[in-house]
Amino acid sequence: MKSCALIAVLLALSLGHYQGAEVAEPVAVEGRSVSSEIVELLEVFRDLLETGYGPMPKLAPAEIKHQPFQFSTGEFSANGEINDFVLEGLNGFEVIIMNVDLIRSRVDFELNFGSINFTTLYQADVGSGYRMKREGGAYMALEDFNLKGRISYSLGVISKQMKVKSILVYPSVGNVASEIENLSQYRIFNRKLNEVVEEFITLTVNENTDFVANWLNEMVTPLCNDLIGDRSLSDLIAIITGAKK
Numbered sequence: 249m250k251s252c253a254l255i256a257v258l259l260a261l262s263l264g265h266y267q268g269a270e271v272a273e274p275v276a277v278e279g280r281s282v283s284s285e286i287v288e289l290l291e292v293f294r295d296l297l298e299t300g301y302g303p304m305p306k307l308a309p310a311e312i313k314h315q316p317f318q319f320s321t322g323e324f325s326a327n328g329e330i331n332d333f334v335l336e337g338l339n340g341f342e343v344i345i346m347n348v349d350l351i352r353s354r355v356d357f358e359l360n361f362g363s364i365n366f367t368t369l370y371q372a373d374v375g376s377g378y379r380m381k382r383e384g385g386a387y388m389a390l391e392d393f394n395l396k397g398r399i400s401y402s403l404g405v406i407s408k409q410m411k412v413k414s415i416l417v418y419p420s421v422g423n424v425a426s427e428i429e430n431l432s433q434y435r436i437f438n439r440k441l442n443e444v445v446e447e448f449i450t451l452t453v454n455e456n457t458d459f460v461a462n463w464l465n466e467m468v469t470p471l472c473n474d475l476i477g478d479r480s481l482s483d484l485i486a487i488i489t490g491a492k493k
């Protein structure tokens with residue numbers, strides 16, 4: 249979620265930067281050069297994911313030594329903890345589309361991630377009515393994970409102040425791999441349970457895309473405007489160009 253917002257802010261910044269400048273180039277050419285500037289900024293962002301920056305921790309890989317968790321839906325509940333959690337692949341994106349349309353004030357993009365996956369150890373007390381203790385290793389991956397979307401913005405006539413109007417992101421996933429040990433003590437049944445998990449995640453990502461898009465838009469758009477509004481544009485550009493070095 250945070251990284252999504254950060255991408256959007258980077259996009260917003262480079263747009264604001266260009267719109268603010270006086271340009272004599274034809275708009276289409278200008279749009280293309282803004283597009284390639286954004287692709288470049290995403291490369292900077294990739295480096296920041298790998299090293300962390302300021303208050304943002306290193307996210308590729310992201311590591312959590314220990315984290316208790318708890319959830320319940322209706323009858324079913326689980327609580328327990330994860331240890332030695334490692335998330336990989338947030339930096340493994342390829343830019344498929346980056347298309348800035350300055351006339352319509354929008355950015356169309358598509359990013360593809362080869363594999364976003366985590367490994368962890370877990371312990372859990374799960375069940376509905378009866379309780380079962382489970383523990384073991386777990387691996388889960390979203391393979392061929394795609395983010396396609398559109399950011400629409402507006403610019404103040406005089407101030408050139410940028411405002412994000414909407415951020416629509418449609419995720420889809422090619423394949424989900426789930427290898428959670430010890431869901432059942434029987435190997436065959438354990439595989440079946442993992443298949444249920446794989447199918448559930450695949451459907452959740454691929455078939456609720458409007459729901460996910462609307463939800464992200466409601467969450468991320470105000471966040472972006474907050475982030476942009478809090479600091480002056482030149483301050484933020486200085487931060488990014490500073491980080492580039």
Ligand SMILES: *[C@@H]1O[C@H](CO)[C@@H](O)[C@H](O)[C@H]1NC(C)=O
Nearest residue numbers: 336337340362363364365389
């Ligand atoms: C997990 O993701 C990373 C980064 O995308 C990748 O290099 C690695 O091969 C993946 N692990 C597996 C088991 O596929």
Ligand SMILES: *[C@@H]1O[C@H](CO)[C@@H](O)[C@H](O)[C@H]1NC(C)=O
Nearest residue numbers: 382383384385429430431433
């Ligand atoms: C969990 O599963 C692994 C691999 O299947 C097995 O070696 C281990 O004994 C299991 N642990 C428990 C607590 O059942």
